[in-house]
Amino acid sequence: MTAYEELMAYDHDTQALSQVAGRLGWDQETIMPRGAAPQRAEEMAAMEGVLHARRTDPRVGAWLAALNGASLDPVAAANVREITRSYERASKVPADLAATLARVTSTAQGKWAEARAEDDYAAFAPVLAEVIDLKREEGAALAAGGDIYDAMLADYEPGTTAADLEGMFGALRPALTELRAAILEKPMPQGVSGSFDETAQLRLSALLAQAFGYDMTHGRIDKAVHPFSSGSGLDVRITTRTNAHDPFNCFYSTIHEVGHACYEQNIDAAxxxxxxGRGVSMGVHESQSRIYENQIGRSRAFTGWLFGQMRDAFGDFGIADEEAFYAAVNSVSNGYIRTEADEVQYNLHVLLRFDLERALMAGDLQVGDLEAAWNDRFAADFGYPVDKASNGVLQDVHWSVGLFGYFPTYSLGNVYAGCLHEALRAAVPGLDDQLAQGDTSAATTWLRDNLQRHGGLFEPREVIAKASGQAPGPEPLLAYLKAKFSDIYAL
Structure with missing residues (x-):
């Protein structure tokens, strides 16, 4: 066997074990007994120890050295690029630190869930402080004298720095704030009324998943406090949640996670x-979930079809016709929860988190002051106070599991989705006629062929540029939002 063949055979098993570790995480979020948490923390630590040892094995370094300067085809070159990135990163982080992080974040996740249920930030703060100390230690090892937060970003969006994001987000914030203010001066659309049976919600949720191309023979839908997608290749699972008085929470959480899952399912089987064999970055991943959820799923054409499906499932729910339903689905209103935020305000929620987590990592903000800092920033950005911790600093799971640098990829994904949507509309001019029938295949096929099938072949911004025909920037997203909401609210 050649050095490349030996490297790939070895990495195959590392990838398989990584999928097993991911399945442990899925189980913890869905069906694991609460009392199993201490044992699961040890299991996760042990698995991370095995993975870290494999990723830093001297043989990997030797194979990579043998391949340095070798003439490789594009696929082989991309595989070597990604393995090199993983090897160099893992080699900088001590094995005991990697295992400790896995153990502590597994424990912290359970403590976060308990604190969230009790609206008690003080109960969560000590373990969060422990997570942050460990993440700073990891970030310092990765940065090797550079910026710690940039080193964390590289885990989720290679090639992007905080300075890059500041420039992009700086263009988003004033435009979104201005649009939000204009909309909130207008009357709010009529919302749904009544109670919506959970079983019926989940049944329609499954129909929506399949309408967007989710392959249930290689996936499943379960419930979780915080919806997510897990896995890749032949086993890609999603979760959703229900609310008896807000069925959109279930339906659009499902469509969002299906966007993630279809990206994974549609990667070239080779x-x-x-x-x-996985999504190239979290920003690109988020572009798929957001374009499925928003530009396709909340379009006038598709919501017209969804209106009929909801009437069949629930009868009269307080909305008279398709146009009123379209306005209700796209309603802009005050709210605390990022995952429930409308398209106009969503990124403002993300920018709040981006700034706070950077301050935490830099040591400019202490854990004991985080709740107050969150509440102050929220009041400044949205104009009203946070009423309880579960609607504020405790609403997201991310920090409990150490995902610092993850939040900004949500807004980056929205920017990417804006670029992709512009190109999609140009490529499929009759798209709305199909969406009005509940047929998303033209859109999802275009996304599969132009982006999803490539997996990690190209770098994040490269694959967006190839698919959309332009370098990523906020202009298409802002143009789309202004046109859509000016129409709905008669601005």
Missing amino acids: YLLTPL
Whole structure:
């Protein structure tokens, strides 16, 4: 066997074990007994220890050295690029630190869930402080004298720095704030009324998943406090949640996670259990979930079809016709929860988190002051106070599991989705006629062929530029939002 063949055979098993570790995380969020948490923390730590040892094995370094300067085809070169990135990163982080992080974040996740249920930030703060200390230690090792937060960003969006994001977000914030203010001066659309049976919600949720191309023979839908997608290749699972008085929470959480899942399911099968067999970055991943959820799922054409499906499932729910339903689905209103925020305000929620977590990592903000800082920033950005911790600093799971640098990829994904949507509309001019029938195949096929099938073959911004025909920037997203909401609210 050649050095490349030996490297790929070895990495195949590392990828498989990584999927097993991910399945442990899925189980913890869905069906694991609460009392199993201490044991699960040890299991996760043990698995991380095994993975860290494999990723830093001297043989990997030797194979990579043998391949340095070798003439490789594009797929092989991309595999080597990704394995090199993983090897260099893992080699900088001590094995005991990696295992400790896995153990502590597994424990912290359970403590976060308990604190969230009790609206008690003080109960969560000590373990969060422990997570942050460990993440700073990891970030310092990765940065090797550079910026710690940039080193964390590289885990989720290679090639992007905080300075890059500041420039992009700086263009988003004033435009979104201005649009939000204009909309909130207008009357709010009529919302749904009544109670919506959970079983019926989940039944329609499954129909929506399949309408967007989710392959249930290689996936499943479960319930979780915080919806997510897990896995890649032949086993890609999603979760959703229900609210008896807000069925949109279930339906659009499902569509959002289906966007993530379809990205994974549609990657070229030849990349299975290789470094290229997963989404290339969280920003690109988020572009798929957001374009499925918003530009397609909240379009006038598709909501017209969904209106009929909801009437069949629930009868009269207080909205008279398709146009009123379209306005209700896209209603802009005050709210605390990021995952429930409308398209106009969503990124403002993300920018709040981006700034706070950077301050935490820099040591400019202490854990004991985080809740007050969150509440002050929220009041400044949205104009009303946070009423309880579960609607504020405790609403997201991310910090409990150490995902610092993850939040900004949500807004980056929205920017990417704006670019992709502009190109999609140009490529499929009759798209709305199909969406009005509940047929998303033209849109999802375009996304599969132009982006999803590539997996990790190209770098994040490269794959967006190839698919959309332009370098990523906020202009298409802002133009789309202004046109859509000016129409709905007669601005």
